[in-house]
Amino acid sequence: MKKIKIFVGALLCMNLFTISGCDKVVHSAVVEEKDKTAAKTEENKEKETVQKTVTEQVQAPETYQTTIQSDLRSAERTDQENPMKFTLTADAPIEVPDVDAICLKNVKKATISEEEPQKVLDTFAQGQLRKQNNDGLVETYEVNGLTYQYTGTFQNLEELSLWEKYSAFDDVKEENLSQDEKEQRAERFQNYIKAGNQNVTEEDAENYVKNIVSGEWRLFDSASKELTEENSTLEKDTFFFERMVNGVPVNYIRNSYLPYDELSRPWIDEDDNFHEAQCDGWDNESLTMIFCSGTLQSFQHSDPIEVSDASDEALFLLPFDEIKDIFEKTITLQIMTEQENRLLAVDGTSFFARYPSIDALTVEMTITKVQLGYMRVREGNSNTEGSLIPVWDFYGTWNSQEPVAYTDSGDEMVIDSVTMDRIGVPLLTIDAQDGSIVQRVQNGPSSGTFPGGVGECE
Secondary structure (H helix, E strand, O other): OOOOOOOOOOOOOOOOOOOOOOOEEEEEEOOOOOOOOOOOOEEEHHEEEEEEEOOHHHHHOOOEEEEEEEEOOOOOOOOOOEEEEEEEEEEEEEEEOOOOOOEEEEEEEOOOOHHHHHHHHHHHHOEEEEEOOOOOOOEEEEEEEEEEEOOOOOOOOOEEEEEEEHHHHHHHHHHOOOOHHHHHHHHHHHHHHHHHOOOOHHHHHHHHHHOOOEEEEEEEEEEEEEEEEEEEEEEEEEEEEEEEEEEEOOOOOOHOOOOOOOOOOEOOOOOOOEEEEOOOOOOOOEEEEEEOEEEEEEEHHHHHHEEEEEEEEEEEOOOOHHHHHHHHHHHHHOOOHHHHHHOOEEOOOOOOEOOOOOOOOOOEEEEEEEEEEEEEEOOOOOOOOOEEEEEEEEEEEEEEEEEEOOOOOOOOOOOOEEEEOOOOOOEEEOOOOOOOOOOOOOOOOOOOOOOOOOOOOO
């Protein structure tokens, strides 16, 4: 895991915190007037010990609010006369686990439970098997006129998928479809209406997960959009879930929008020397569901983990005020550093990643959510074992105006607006214990299907 250490002067050096057990007992440093006539009573001793929950320890407000405007310059910037106009705004909820303490956890790669595949089929496929391919790994189901593809009938399963075969048509413009595809999409649309024109609520989605998937889960985010075909409109609802460990979330990461781990692919250094991959990729666990008109379009669960206690000792956590200061000082520098440390951009829902260049004319950033939770880090170069450590993730969006369009291969100067409008990739991650920066996004986008991972190979 690559960390950029940030040294904050006198980080609680005088707080004299003493940690004892997973309930985190803090012995307050209290200066008392000396009583020369009587010894300290047992009652006074008991008053010295104050129980502090995680909420009391980090002292975070309900929302993170700020507005920062800066003119940023870099020695690498082409236009030395005109700085980058940087704006950071935030009016974002801060989520802190309602627990007594956060403890260190061990984590290892696991497989999906034996019961889960059948529960998925019983809930959504209704047993209407149409055909099975030769190796038995993919099955096709016909449900209410809709065709579903299913993978997950083999043992030691690390990924389970059930999806409506033609759901990709929803995001394709009509002019780009063949006549047969247009007719197929229109027929599907009517089948969704016949299946039941209703919306799935967040509570409904949470109940599905509770009844199907083992372990504790909670909804991280949801999104809706309208689908229109002729004179009918349906609502498509997407739900993203994150695993909970003793009441603490394993902060959600949208794998499909992250580059490879920095060392889990071949790479070329600044001297043009070729290097082989030094470790295998290890995607973060993902659980998503998509519904259209109340009918399932997709259920996907991948890369499950198994968590155990590493220690029952509570971890010390910095106050949020210090975390906030570190974030605000670091985020402006982050944009002006070398390419591999810049922020990832996602253009809508497509698998197309961009970074703000040092030559960007403007960068406007909005923080949408701040969350304290766990992050998985590797044990050395292992892609099967690691730890869960507490971190603060600052989620949000950004927009930049570039002097040269990314898609332009010529020398003509063109203003190109680039934006990220999904919150599944943190803009910055900060270690909750020591305030160091955890660099999740590494070394540019991957090729192909963006299998994901974070920069944890070191």
